[in-house]
Amino acid sequence: MTAFLRFGYVNYTPDTEVVRFIRGLREGKLYGTECVGCGEFYFPPRSDCGKCVKGDGMEWKEISGDAKLVTFSISQFAPKGFEKVVPYILAVGQLKEGPNVVAHLEGVEKEEIEIGMDIKLVVKEIGEDRYIYVFVPK
Amino acid sequence: MSERIGIIGVGQTSFHRIRLAKSLREMCFDAYSEALDDSNLAPEDIDGLIVCYTEEYDKQRGPWSPIAEYLGLTPKPVVGVSNYCASSTMGVRVGWAMIKSGLHDVVAVIGYQKMTELSGAEVQEKMIRGGDLMWETPFGIGMPHVYACFANRHMHEFGTTEEQLAMVRVKNSEYGSLNEKAAFREKVTVEKVMKSPVIAWPLKLLDCTANADGASCVILAKEEIAKKVSDTPIWIKGIGSSSETNSMGARESFVTTGSWRAAEQAYKMAGVSPKDIDVAEVHDCFTIAEIMAYEDLGFCKKGEGGKFIEEGESYIGGKIPVNVDGGLLCKGHPVGATGGSQIRTITLQLRGEGYKIHPKCEVEGAEIGLVHNVGGTGHVSNVIILGR
Numbered sequence A: 001m002t003a004f005l006r007f008g009y010v011n012y013t014p015d016t017e018v019v020r021f022i023r024g025l026r027e028g029k030l031y032g033t034e035c036v037g038c039g040e041f042y043f044p045p046r047s048d049c050g051k052c053v054k055g056d057g058m059e060w061k062e063i064s065g066d067a068k069l070v071t072f073s074i075s076q077f078a079p080k081g082f083e084k085v086v087p088y089i090l091a092v093g094q095l096k097e098g099p100n101v102v103a104h105l106e107g108v109e110k111e112e113i114e115i116g117m118d119i120k121l122v123v124k125e126i127g128e129d130r131y132i133y134v135f136v137p138k
Numbered sequence B: 001m002s003e004r005i006g007i008i009g010v011g012q013t014s015f016h017r018i019r020l021a022k023s024l025r026e027m028c029f030d031a032y033s034e035a036l037d038d039s040n041l042a043p044e045d046i047d048g049l050i051v052c053y054t055e056e057y058d059k060q061r062g063p064w065s066p067i068a069e070y071l072g073l074t075p076k077p078v079v080g081v082s083n084y085c086a087s088s089t090m091g092v093r094v095g096w097a098m099i100k101s102g103l104h105d106v107v108a109v110i111g112y113q114k115m116t117e118l119s120g121a122e123v124q125e126k127m128i129r130g131g132d133l134m135w136e137t138p139f140g141i142g143m144p145h146v147y148a149c150f151a152n153r154h155m156h157e158f159g160t161t162e163e164q165l166a167m168v169r170v171k172n173s174e175y176g177s178l179n180e181k182a183a184f185r186e187k188v189t190v191e192k193v194m195k196s197p198v199i200a201w202p203l204k205l206l207d208c209t210a211n212a213d214g215a216s217c218v219i220l221a222k223e224e225i226a227k228k229v230s231d232t233p234i235w236i237k238g239i240g241s242s243s244e245t246n247s248m249g250a251r252e253s254f255v256t257t258g259s260w261r262a263a264e265q266a267y268k269m270a271g272v273s274p275k276d277i278d279v280a281e282v283h284d285c286f287t288i289a290e291i292m293a294y295e296d297l298g299f300c301k302k303g304e305g306g307k308f309i310e311e312g313e314s315y316i317g318g319k320i321p322v323n324v325d326g327g328l329l330c331k332g333h334p335v336g337a338t339g340g341s342q343i344r345t346i347t348l349q350l351r352g353e354g355y356k357i358h359p360k361c362e363v364e365g366a367e368i369g370l371v372h373n374v375g376g377t378g379h380v381s382n383v384i385i386l387g388r
Helices: A021-026 B024-039 B064-070 B087-100 B120-128 B143-158 B162-176 B190-195 B223-229 B260-270 B287-296 B305-310 B327-331 B335-351
Strands: A031-035 A058-062 A066-075 A088-095 A100-105 A118-127 A130-137 B005-012 B048-052 B078-081 B106-113 B198-201 B214-222 B234-243 B279-281 B368-375 B380-387
Touching: A021 A130, A066 A100, A066 B143, A088 A118, A088 B143, A100 A118, B005 B024, B005 B087, B005 B223, B005 B335, B024 B064, B024 B106, B024 B214, B048 B064, B048 B087, B048 B335, B064 B078, B078 B087, B087 B106, B087 B214, B087 B234, B087 B335, B087 B368, B087 B380, B106 B335, B143 B198, B143 B287, B143 B305, B162 B190, B162 B287, B162 B305, B162 B327, B214 B223, B214 B335, B234 B260, B234 B335, B260 B287, B260 B368, B260 B380, B279 B335, B287 B305, B287 B327, B287 B368, B335 B368, B335 B380
Parallel strands: A100 A130, B048 B078, B048 B106, B279 B368
Antiparallel strands: A031 A058, A066 A088, A066 A118, A066 B198, A088 A100, A118 A130, B005 B214, B005 B234, B106 B214, B234 B380, B368 B380
């Protein structure tokens, strides 16, 4: 099995240069990448900088996971392949480090969700050596 | 004055959810034949074909090829255009440039989609693969989820209500119920929308458009020909296009599809402002999308879209009648055909032929109209301003 297939409930991207991200997930850690040339920070990680487009290389940086809820939706239907996961809360959270991230928000009731609330992005094991990241309330 | 590009023929099949005994090439033929008849041109006058679609619903590879043959247009140049739900307005943009460059005189733009061969869950599985396949699709994020995220953020920032969202469907159903080519003819109330099942909260079933089958056709011509064959050519006065990030995480705002950029370009090119628009077709794939469109197109200020529908400003008789043919919500949304259908409606309105949709859908005396067509969740936006 190609290592990046270990990310997600359903995965369509077996081959990537940021496959090392999986190593972090196995240790319960989340890493982004920072452009050596211009300093732009990316999460999820990218192997190339789309800002300066210079190809000076990227450095791996662990993120805190601390975030604030920007927006969300509560899904009551599942596209094919997600029948076992539904219902789920899809959230956009802004990381302390800057980028917005899409992930499920777990461990919270509908009534408790408030845009602007403090949340944390953490690693979740969803099967045998299979991972995803999720937001949980902080 | 520089050479203008005119719309001289429009056609559209009925949009439907019932699976008919009709292949996609036959659907395209119906729309093309209607537009050709409308244009007073002969088949040999068409010197280029643009076919617009999103190919993932088809078994046919390169659908532009069999369609060109079936319409009798081979060996003329044929172009395939695929830009999600904005494919056919992108086809019009490409056709505009093909004529403007002097390469072509008359171009037919066909849009189609045949979606009823697949189940709803299968269609959604294909749609979610239009997002960030590597980092976001693995969470099962689809169109309703993203638009629900827009809606929640809009409600948070501006106090927009679920009832105001529902009012968009109520308006569009008032006109859609009169449109014989619409898939959903039922007139609904706010209460009925609010009580329909939740799809992605806060969006309910009736806040969402639905996949459908259908085809549309727009025939474009250079000025000299347009004036010769038509007493009422409708001119493309402004044409704008913009894109947004593929991933939701990279978006700067969750209260817009970003289509204001395309709108700015189109207004500037046409030399008009929002207050000059007499009638508009906007991309209401979800009720929140129409509310954001009012704002992004400058019909009202950002944040006041909820009030705009609540005060009836987008009904005939209001400030700017919007989607008075039923919109995507009631016509249904065969994605590649939708932009062409919007252009057909505005073309008829500006010719004084809005009665062809229904006499009660006609905006009398309309001189300038606007089409707003969005692909994905803003991944591509086209705004086209048309005038008499």
